[in-house]
Amino acid sequence: MPVANGSIELAGIVKSYDGVTQVVDGINLKIPDGAYCCFLGPSGCGKTTILRMIAGHEDPTHGEILIGGEQVVGLAPVERRTAMMFQSYALFPHLNVRDNIAFALRVRGISAVDRRKAADAMIEKVRLAELADRLPAQLSGGQQQRVALARAAITGPRVLLLDEPLSALDEQLRVQMRQELRRMQRDLGITFIHVTHTQLEAIAIADLVVVMDKGKIKQAGPARDVYDQPRDRYVAQFLGGQNVLSGRIERIEGDSVVIAAQEMRDVIVPLGARRTVSAGDRVDFAVRRDDVGLTRPESGDGSGRARVPSRVRAIEYQGNFVKVILDNVGSDELIAYVPDRIFYCDPFSVGDVVLAGWERDKARMLA
Amino acid sequence: MTDHPLDSAEATAMAVRRRGRALAPSTGGRPWTFYVLATLFVLYVIALYGPMICIYILSFQDVRGGLVFPMRGTSLHWFIDLFTQVRTGDVKGAFSRSIRLAVVVTVITVVISFMSGLAFRRRFAGDSVVFYLMIGSLVAPGLVLGIGVGLICNVLGIETSWYTTALGAQLSWTLPFGVLVMFAVMSRFDSAWEEAAIDLGASAWQTTVLVIVPILAPGLVAVALFGFTLSYDEFTRTLLTAGSLNTLPLEIWSMTLNVTSPSLYALGTVTTLISFVIIGICLGTIARIQKRRARGPAAH
Numbered sequence: 001m002p003v004a005n006g007s008i009e010l011a012g013i014v015k016s017y018d019g020v021t022q023v024v025d026g027i028n029l030k031i032p033d034g035a036y037c038c039f040l041g042p043s044g045c046g047k048t049t050i051l052r053m054i055a056g057h058e059d060p061t062h063g064e065i066l067i068g069g070e071q072v073v074g075l076a077p078v079e080r081r082t083a084m085m086f087q088s089y090a091l092f093p094h095l096n097v098r099d100n101i102a103f104a105l106r107v108r109g110i111s112a113v114d115r116r117k118a119a120d121a122m123i124e125k126v127r128l129a130e131l132a133d134r135l136p137a138q139l140s141g142g143q144q145q146r147v148a149l150a151r152a153a154i155t156g157p158r159v160l161l162l163d164e165p166l167s168a169l170d171e172q173l174r175v176q177m178r179q180e181l182r183r184m185q186r187d188l189g190i191t192f193i194h195v196t197h198t199q200l201e202a203i204a205i206a207d208l209v210v211v212m213d214k215g216k217i218k219q220a221g222p223a224r225d226v227y228d229q230p231r232d233r234y235v236a237q238f239l240g241g242q243n244v245l246s247g248r249i250e251r252i253e254g255d256s257v258v259i260a261a262q263e264m265r266d267v268i269v270p271l272g273a274r275r276t277v278s279a280g281d282r283v284d285f286a287v288r289r290d291d292v293g294l295t296r297p298e299s300g301d302g303s304g305r306a307r308v309p310s311r312v313r314a315i316e317y318q319g320n321f322v323k324v325i326l327d328n329v330g331s332d333e334l335i336a337y338v339p340d341r342i343f344y345c346d347p348f349s350v351g352d353v354v355l356a357g358w359e360r361d362k363a364r365m366l367a
Numbered sequence: 368m369t370d371h372p373l374d375s376a377e378a379t380a381m382a383v384r385r386r387g388r389a390l391a392p393s394t395g396g397r398p399w400t401f402y403v404l405a406t407l408f409v410l411y412v413i414a415l416y417g418p419m420i421c422i423y424i425l426s427f428q429d430v431r432g433g434l435v436f437p438m439r440g441t442s443l444h445w446f447i448d449l450f451t452q453v454r455t456g457d458v459k460g461a462f463s464r465s466i467r468l469a470v471v472v473t474v475i476t477v478v479i480s481f482m483s484g485l486a487f488r489r490r491f492a493g494d495s496v497v498f499y500l501m502i503g504s505l506v507a508p509g510l511v512l513g514i515g516v517g518l519i520c521n522v523l524g525i526e527t528s529w530y531t532t533a534l535g536a537q538l539s540w541t542l543p544f545g546v547l548v549m550f551a552v553m554s555r556f557d558s559a560w561e562e563a564a565i566d567l568g569a570s571a572w573q574t575t576v577l578v579i580v581p582i583l584a585p586g587l588v589a590v591a592l593f594g595f596t597l598s599y600d601e602f603t604r605t606l607l608t609a610g611s612l613n614t615l616p617l618e619i620w621s622m623t624l625n626v627t628s629p630s631l632y633a634l635g636t637v638t639t640l641i642s643f644v645i646i647g648i649c650l651g652t653i654a655r656i657q658k659r660r661a662r663g664p665a666a667h
Contacts, residue, residue, distance in 0.1 A: 090559035104567035
């Protein structure tokens, strides 16, 4: 058998159920072998449909899916050597843990002795040894997930597809299980594709984050790029942690533009990779909430800093930082995450007039 | 589970007591409505089971027994009479025909209900027409349906018999029931189980045998129970379609016309017992499957 290659290439994938609306609308993406990839988007954005098409439970209306370089559209899941972990785990309620895990071996006609041996080895790997004879209904959510993972992994797939694997768990367990997923992925050394609508989950776990909206990819890249350098307003807002502001370009000064809006004067934003703007255009730009600092209006000079006069509307203590919600800039919210130690040196209260400022090069133009 | 059933039961009971006091103050015990409803219920139970119990009691009389109370002695005389005397009719034959017919009806009902349960999960062209046609045969008067079948057979020159025409007529009755039960069962079937099986490499046949059927087993037993009891008791549709040999209900009917001994009652007792045994087996099976799934580790 050739070396398993779990690289995936999606080329021009379109999926439409009724011929009119396109649930998935022209997806092009390359996922390297052995990557942990997260599809991130709100419900109905087409991420699960993509997963199901890679798995072979649905066929694309147009486009090609290549796994390890081979075209797989039309092949059964087994022939693709993919395995899927379903949202609700879909453990067989009438089979115990061992028989659930050994199911794939049973349908391949492997003898009872051999499949028991293989299943027990896998059970050991996911630390379920003492539960091998239990039925799924007798397991906790986390244990069920481990069974589902073991069941999917036992045939040695080259790609493991996980549909909202953590959504059935409570918050604490979710954090714990995502580490376990990552550990399993490293142990198995295969490609994981994980669908989620939770931003924190995606950026915590994935090598490659694919942000989707309405059947299209908005941005794909390493977690840090997507979070820190969102391409457009949608990505910035969906991933959170950013203030997305908009204004009109007053003039272009070298590598920067000067932006003005009703509440902002002379805010200078570096152009970055965007070159095709001209004076008078309306543009969006983003500033991370933790890059926004608050000062009293009477305090010192702000050379090198962009400053927006504002007023404190609400304050939320978040533990290691304080979320200060300021008056909107136009229709955009403006929020500062101030480290709690700094905030409590000179705490603001609701209604205070402040200057929200950031270093000029921290602002990023959005597409 | 950190649930304390006792505590919550107590809490509920207390809540009920408190509410009871609020609604019907100062009676000290149960509200008067309790006694009215309890009386009504007792009368209902007597009306429901009284007549049957009379028959069972009278079937245990001795050789002097008659068709009415008072009871004359106790013995199994009429049961022996039932299966040995020719003048009481062909009870043994009718009984064996009814059982065989019921088994065939059960098998066909379970298989077709199962398959339609799977089919009706998705919409297909004409699905609602098929559904309403099915319900139609459920509400059609049985005797009319039976007469119709008899008539058509007559016209077409088909000879009616219990294992052909009566079988068909009975299926028109058991199938809609079976399919409706199956719909209820299927509503709790998660198609992800099926997809998971396919994902793990099972063929369509393996998916059916190893996943779908075992998961649906309690529901299928319920469908079988319906099929069997409906067929075993069926009279109106069978009356004009069974041909020259009687099924058990037809035999009982003809006995009421010409047999004037407690044999008739003995027959009633025997058939009831059989019905209860079958229902007991079915419910026991369902309970066992569900218990095994809910608690005890699966024995393999």
